[in-house]
Amino acid sequence: MSISSPLDSNDVAPSPSRSRRSWDPVVKVTHWSIVTTILANALITEEGSGAHIWVGYALAAILALRLLWGLIGPAEARLSAFPPSPRRALAHLRDIRTGRKEVHRSHNPLGALMVYAIWSMLGVIIASGIVMAGPPSTAFLNPAEQSGAVTGQAVAGHGDHDDDERDEGAEGEDSVWEEVHETAVNLLYILIALHIAGVVFETRRSGREILLAMLPGRA
Numbered sequence: 001m002s003i004s005s006p007l008d009s010n011d012v013a014p015s016p017s018r019s020r021r022s023w024d025p026v027v028k029v030t031h032w033s034i035v036t037t038i039l040a041n042a043l044i045t046e047e048g049s050g051a052h053i054w055v056g057y058a059l060a061a062i063l064a065l066r067l068l069w070g071l072i073g074p075a076e077a078r079l080s081a082f083p084p085s086p087r088r089a090l091a092h093l094r095d096i097r098t099g100r101k102e103v104h105r106s107h108n109p110l111g112a113l114m115v116y117a118i119w120s121m122l123g124v125i126i127a128s129g130i131v132m133a134g135p136p137s138t139a140f141l142n143p144a145e146q147s148g149a150v151t152g153q154a155v156a157g158h159g160d161h162d163d164d165e166r167d168e169g170a171e172g173e174d175s176v177w178e179e180v181h182e183t184a185v186n187l188l189y190i191l192i193a194l195h196i197a198g199v200v201f202e203t204r205r206s207g208r209e210i211l212l213a214m215l216p217g218r219a
Ligand code: HEM
Pocket: 037, 038, 041, 042, 047, 048, 049, 052, 053, 055, 056, 057, 059, 060, 125, 126, 128, 129, 130, 132, 133, 147, 178, 179, 181, 182, 185
């Protein structure tokens, strides 16, 4: 039996009747929609294509909805229910070492760090993607030539020689964002692997149906 301290104010003592049985529908739908958009852009759409950018903006909208839900949604879904806290994460690691099992009403402290890491990485991917693609109003018109189009606007009114220099500058800038985008995507893959390993580990350790709580059909 765990003892609640002020540090653990977001947690509840392990009692089956109070343990979480399911996430609310918005958390579930946004989770699996985010998974779907990432899979789509990683495996199906062509990098930088119109479809890739559409899916990217959908991902941005879904993430924004989840963050808004983190402010106005039910208690477990609120950001305040799982603050990013290295101190609480260390305490959780100690619990794992000593075999102490505490039921957290939201993400456990280690899981919370992972959630914020994934969201931050998605933020970098979305921001770098939008810089390369341009604003939504123009991004879908001719995606393949977006970098060129942006460069063209940037050099309007200058001579040919200047154009070349600006073109090179803008291309260099674009390739920096490409690097940022690609690196963040690769880091995201690592986080996802750790996240799934964490879910499996915590399910075994706690004996609770952590995955079922994220699946449809449970009230
Ligand atoms: C998590 C979802 C995403 C994944 C897995 C993903 C993956 C990738 C990858 C692997 C590339 C190739 C990078 C390179 O080597 O040049 C790429 C390029 C690109 N992505 Fe994404 N992306 C995602 C989200 C987005 C978003 C949100 C946007 C914008 C709204 C976006 C816009 C672009 C653009 C414009 C390019 C073309 C870069 C170029 O000119 O080569 N992506 N993406």
